[in-house]
Amino acid sequence: MVNLQMLSIRFYSLIVASCLCTYAVAFGADPAALAKGKKVYLEYCKTCHMPNGQGMPGVYPPVANSDYIKATPKVTLIKEVVNGKHGKITVNGKVYNGVMAPMPKKYNCDDIACVLTYVFTSFGNSKGAVSVAEVRKACPKR
Numbered sequence: 001m002v003n004l005q006m007l008s009i010r011f012y013s014l015i016v017a018s019c020l021c022t023y024a025v026a027f028g029a030d031p032a033a034l035a036k037g038k039k040v041y042l043e044y045c046k047t048c049h050m051p052n053g054q055g056m057p058g059v060y061p062p063v064a065n066s067d068y069i070k071a072t073p074k075v076t077l078i079k080e081v082v083n084g085k086h087g088k089i090t091v092n093g094k095v096y097n098g099v100m101a102p103m104p105k106k107y108n109c110d111d112i113a114c115v116l117t118y119v120f121t122s123f124g125n126s127k128g129a130v131s132v133a134e135v136r137k138a139c140p141k142r
């Protein structure tokens, strides 16, 4: 009886695990990278873009459901987040003209790849994962 229960628990775990994997493969992001990316997001990006990615009206643009993320090449987005960005920008129909500082040096290419993967596959975005190699290529000095 006990053995049978154990067996069914194992079977259940296997199903859950394979669902998680399918989910990760479907969105091109591995769960460990997403967890790390979320940590970096909550530690750094959320100050301006808010925990739910909604930003702050008129001041910080949303990264949630962002038509700017959708329309902009990945390599440009990587450069803007790493090196900083300022000047007029329109996101979801609203104009912003603020300053995003460069990402602090303490974040390495892996942190950057993970946080962008998290943002690009969360909050209603479907831009897909970002690899460490893509970050190195876009920002060779990092």
Ligand code: HEC
Pocket: 041, 044, 045, 046, 047, 048, 049, 059, 060, 061, 062, 063, 066, 068, 069, 077, 081, 085, 086, 087, 088, 089, 091, 096, 097, 098, 099, 100, 101, 103, 115, 116, 119
């Ligand atoms: C100090 C505040 C601040 C922090 C911290 C910050 N941003 Fe931004 N971000 C901005 C501002 C301001 C803009 C718009 C810049 C402009 O007006 O050109 C922006 C623009 C963006 C954009 C393009 C526009 C959009 O909303 O789709 C993305 C993507 C983005 N940030 C992602 C990130 C990520 C990822 C992080 C963390 C690694 C981060 N930002 C950290 C302030 C910030």
